[in-house]
Amino acid sequence: MITVDGLTHTFGETTAVDDVSLTIDDGEWVVLAGPNGSGKTTLVRHFNALLEPDAGTVRVNGTPAADQPVAARTSVGMVFQSPRDGFVGATIGADVAFGPENLGLDHDEIDRRVDDALAAVNLEGRHDERIDSLSGGEQARVAIAAAVAMEPDHLVLDEPFTGLDWPAQRSVLEHLDDRHAAGMSIIVVSHELRDLLDRADRVIGLHAGSVRFDLPPDAARDRLPEIDVRPPP
Amino acid sequence: MLTYTPGSTLVHRLDPRTKLAVQFAFALVAFTASTAPQLIGLFVVGLGSLRLAQLAVRAVLRAYWVVLLILALGPVLAAVTLGPPWLRLDPALVSLRSIARIVPILFVSAAYIHTTPIRETRAAIQRTIPGRPGQLLGVGVALTFRYVPVLRADLRSVRDAIRARNGDTRSLWERSQRLTVLLVDRALRRSDQLAIALQARCFAWNPTLPRLQFSRRDVPVWLLSIAFVVVAVVDLLGL
Amino acid sequence: MAREETASIDLVDAETVRQLSVAVMLAALTAVLAQFSIDLPGGVPFSFQPFGIFFAGLLLGPVWGGFSISLYVLVGLAGAPVYSNAAAGLGYVFGPTGGFLVGFAVAAVVIGAVAHRSLTPTPIGSLSAIPTAIALLAGLVVIYLIGLPWLASVNGWTLTRAASFMALFAVGDLLKTAITTGIVAGGTELFADRR
Known part of the structure; x- marks a missing residue:
């Protein structure tokens, strides 16, 4: 469970996140909607202690993320926008293993996690392929596998569909459905809600760093123009 | 090669x-x-x-x-x-x-x-040089190897962009300044992303070292x- | 994951991660620029590699700048084709031009130290023309001070012979220090948001 309480984050003069409070339960599928610059990315980076709050707290499973970053980062898996810039290994296997290695797990457990994570995104047995030789869709799946290998309770995806063609988007969505069915909570940050509304339990609308609404998808749909997000057809 | x-x-x-x-x-x-x-x-x-x-x-x-x-x-x-x-x-x-x-x-x-393979040299570095220097050099070698093709693609796109705007006709001085500035700027942006990505994956001083x-x-x-x-x-x- | 299992994990602090990331990118950039040159009139190649070394020292200071170019040398030792003409390996480093590679790593340290006069770098935007130019020239001197005797020794030449062999390249390198000084001190807004 992620609990955000009165979170404020400023960059110099700009307030990116302004007194935000919200809760995300285990197993939920939540969409964080908002236009560019609404503070979505800044907000979710607090979920695993990649940023420190100027005010307020973020608790992951009851523990303040800023005090226990390792606990937050193993409970909240993060998939970044444009995964190409977030890979830390040259090959699929090396990249996915990086997180589990940092957790100090033994080699058998690392191998098991990498194999399981790759199987979860249909990339089993492709450990030695170079990441640069993969398509955008495959790279997106490797990025998901890398987060899944930490065996998190929550999976946060920041604009996961940018630059992906329709089959690749569909494939990513299907893998997210699988993770959700396996009990993970899924948090998707996006300004493009096609295919997301009918999956989500809740839509949280963000505008200028503040939560404008937190509603079930049907009710949220009508209020999307209010936060400058185009309602899906 | x-x-x-x-x-x-x-x-x-x-x-x-x-x-x-x-x-x-x-x-x-x-x-x-x-x-x-x-x-x-x-x-x-x-x-x-x-x-x-x-x-x-x-x-x-x-x-x-x-x-x-x-x-x-x-x-x-x-x-x-x-x-x-x-x-x-x-x-x-x-x-x-x-x-x-x-x-x-x-x-x-x-x-x-x-x-x-590069990863074996990296493992040798981490297992031979003790402590933090060994960890930084080993991970650094692996990361540098990973980012060379990415920056090579950056060089190509920056060069094409300059060419598309007739930058080829400029002096060597101007051309090399523009190219260098754009490339260094992109490299720095990428380094911001990389830093975040490393932290999100619990980049630690004491990981499980590669098998050797x-x-x-x-x-x-x-x-x-x-x-x-x-x-x-x-x-x-x-x- | 339970908290007792995570307690033993010693996270690398954010500042070190940031410096390492910049060092990695400048090492990779140096590798890419080593394969890139413009042919000057007369067919003399104008290699872009020194720019990578110059900026490693100027942006990162002596410690991380030196670390960055050492990474570049190490990746080549490990077998990635990152030296000039896509070469790699210990044999290249011990070869006639290997001294210049070693010189590059030392030069990044010297450039960082002279430009910032401290182990931790000041923002690149705050460097002015004269100290920048002096730092880059000092770096260049170091590269040739190590590279030339090395070349002379491997090829069995006198130092003068090695120096005259490299003279044309030295002219190009001097030009590169001027170009880089122009970028840093020329009020370019491109690095303005860099701390």
Whole structure:
């Protein structure tokens, strides 16, 4: 469970996140909607202690993320926008293993996690392929596998569909459905809600760093123009 | 171009630490060699390592052609004098003896490159250099290897963008400034992303180190390395 | 994951991660620029590699700048084709031009130290022309001070012969220090948001 309480984050003069409070339960599928610059990315980076709050707290499973970053980062898996810039290994296997290695797990457990994570995104047995030789869709799946290998309770995806063609988007969505069915909570940050509304339990609308609404998808749909997000057809 | 090629030769199966040790030991002994029999010995070892790694001599010569060209210029330029007799043989021979030592070192290091993936060298660094420096250098090597193709693509796109705006017609000064600034700027942006990505994956000082295991195969190569060092030391001390 | 299992994990602090990331990118950039040159009139190649070394020192200071270029040298030793003409390996480093590679790493340290006069770098935007130019020239001197005797020794040449062989390249390198000084001190807004 992620609990955000009165979170404020400023960059110099700009307030990116302004007194935000919200809760995300285990197993939920939540969409964080908002236009560019609404503070979505800044907000979710607090979920695993990649940023420190100027005010307020973020608790992951009851523990303040800023005090226990390792606990937050193993409970909240993060998939970044444009995964190409977030890979830390040259090959699929090396990249996915990086997180589990940092957790100090033994080699058998690392191998098991990498194999399981790759199987979860249909990339089993492709450990030695170079990441640069993969398509955008495959790279997106490797990025998901890398987060899944930490065996998190929550999976946060920041604009996961940018630059992906329709089959690749569909494939990513299907893998997210699988993770959700396996009990993970899924948090998707996006300004493009096609295919997301009918999956989500809740839509949280963000505008200028503040939560404008937190509603079930049907009710949220009508209020999307209010936060400058185009309602899906 | 010489790169790692998967295979199952004896050299492929050696521990990377063993291969690094024998390379350095061989280079050391090569620099003490000066007589013809010693030089022949170096070539025997160099060619032998290529043979064991199943790497063609031609491929190595092609990969190092610029280095070999500069080496070949050694005796040629050494022989030339400004003024009579214009060409002198003695300095050319000195140069020839000197450059002949380098070629076998190139052979041995080519065998290393051909048989050792980058991740094994990285593992060797992390397992040999203790503590934080070893961790930073090992991870740094792996990350640098990963980002070279990404930045190569950046270079291509920046160059094309400059070309598309007729930047080619500008002076060398302006062109190189623009290209450099754009590239450094992109590299810095990427470094911000990379830093976040590393932290999200719990980048730690004390991770599980990559698997490496010496085997019985490594023993003779270590003995050979020790022999090289002994020969070099004996020669250096003039014993 | 339970908290007791995570307690032993010693996270790398954010500042070190940031410096390492910049060092990695400048090492990779140096590798890419080593393969890139413009042919000047007369066919002399104008290599872009020194720019990578210059900026490693100027942006990162002596410690991390030196670390960055050491990474570049190490990746080549490990077998990635990152040296000039896509070469790699210990044999190249011990070869005639290997001294310049070693010189690059030392030069990054010297450039960082002279430009910032401290182990920790000041923002690149605050460097002015004269100290920048002096730092880059000092770096260049170091590169040739190590590279030339190395070349002379491997090829069995006198130092003068090695120096005259490299003279044309030195002219190009001097031009590169001027170009880089122009970028840093020329009020370019491109690095303005860099701390």
